[in-house]
Amino acid sequence: MPLPSPLPTPEALAASFDPGSLERGRRYQREGRVASLDYNAPRSLITGKVRGSGGRVYACIVRLLPDADLGSRVVAQCACPVGYNCK
8 A cells, every 4th residue: 555645754753653653553564454544635634544453443543744843743643542643
């Protein structure tokens, strides 16, 4: 599944997520756990569904916010138990 473009820079991702969450998110993507993905460019909004470690599917909403230093900042909400800026 293609990812939206333009993507946040690696620096923006590192500033938005703790290293463990960032690595788990990358692993979930590599493992094909992203069940759906929709990018609304005018709203800088990404919505999707992700299969968690227990097989349950969680709804995710990601907003890309302008940031003078990083280009963009990532703010994410998820229906999983973590709920905010998780994997």
